[in-house]
Amino acid sequence: MIKFSHYNELIPIRSSGDYLLYNIISGGLQVLTNRLGKVVSELSVLPEFTPAAYPALEEELSRLASLGFFVDNQLDEIANYQQNYHNSQLRKYTDNSHIGLTIGTTITCNMGCPYCFEVIKPNKSLRDKEVVEGIAAYIEDMIQRAPVKKWSSLSIVWYGGEPLINKEAIRQLSAHFIPLCEKYNIAYDASIITNGILLDRENWFFLKENQVKDVQITIDGSKEVHDVYRPLKSRGGKNYEKILEHLSMMPLGMNANIRINTDKRVAATLPALLDDLQAYGIWPQRFREVSIKLAWMRAYKDADIADLRFMTQEEFFEAEHAFSELLIEKFASWPGHTNVKPPKLKWKFPEKQSDCATYVSPYSFTFDTEGTIHKCWETIHDTRKSSGQQVFASWDPEDFRKYLDYNRTTVHPTCYNCKFNPVCEGLSCAYDTLNMLKENELPCTAWKTQLPAYFEKMYDLMQENEDRVVIATPKNTAHQTHANK
Known part of the structure; x- marks a missing residue:
């Protein structure tokens, strides 16, 4: 039966x-x-x-x-799924061979974005030689002591504040980590999250020299909204235009992801933003190296959000779909598209989610400017919310037991029984999930309410013109954080 x-x-x-x-x-x-x-x-x-x-x-x-x-x-499918998930959690000590580090070079920023933790107004930078050497020593100690036969890779995200305010920390730590990876035959890669204001030609090549190949830059809509939502602290300087000028300088061999924190005001200006990206020769001209992605705009607690026009999760889901169609339309109208295979609208599927590695992996950490270890990017500005550990001690996974024991299947009875648990990106951010549960809220995925209507819409579009739609292969997604920056 x-x-x-x-x-x-x-x-x-x-x-x-x-x-x-x-x-x-x-x-x-x-x-x-x-x-x-x-x-x-x-x-x-x-x-x-x-x-x-x-x-x-x-x-x-x-x-x-x-x-x-x-x-x-x-x-019992639910119990079976939970057991498989639990087994994967047990294997993270031995099967996981990736080291993921987020390093805050500074908490200082040249922007005052209302939705960011700038509301806390921290002013610290990583300048202490003891901290730099402590971070490197802590990771080497872990490499030597962890029950991993062969480490596959070490990746670094340079973070802030605005990380380019303190380039020297990037230089010094890169000088430690690149030889360390060579010593242990570990693949190395680095990326940076920057607002783009300091990303002039000199700094592009500084990043290349320090093996930073991927850059995330946030642009919140066209100039009229971006300069309000992401204002410079110093008055009178160029903001939006300077970021576009700097993006247009990106040297070969690097990739950029343009992140757009999206509310209703930002969404209304997306066509104008795409026009400006084209005018500066950024996209679609460099579509192979430049990607554009919307992010659901949220704000830190106590932030000044009077000017923001937040979307519901369902509204953002619709905005993402509309933006995908807009990208295809803009690409098709670009004169250079005739030499390129025309893009198709991707029929997206729910992706199986992995829990945030920064939080649940024994080999992933966020380091603040004083060498304190955090298990979430979102707490880097607040030592009170850190793990309480510092890089000056030896690595011990038991120091992070409460993080490593996070279990998406048992955080709440509703989540345990929900068929969307395996694909719920809300549960992937453990820090957000646990805070929401304290407020009696659930971090549900939009797929829970939007899947039937979206699938029906995409099926109808495919029936109307099968050459217009392509089915995107579902894949496992390894989330690190939502990092609302």
């Missing part, structure tokens, strides 16, 4: 009468005829059945069972 999988979504398509059957665990998608879809709908509420009881559809039902849409009626 078998039963309808707990992780299925059955979606009727009103335009054709067909049904879509999607499984969140496997990522499998099937198109069902109206007749088969109606039967599957009836079976979805039964505790058990056998395909043989439906001789006219036995072959189709058996095929769906072989694809995981029906499971053994004795299987």
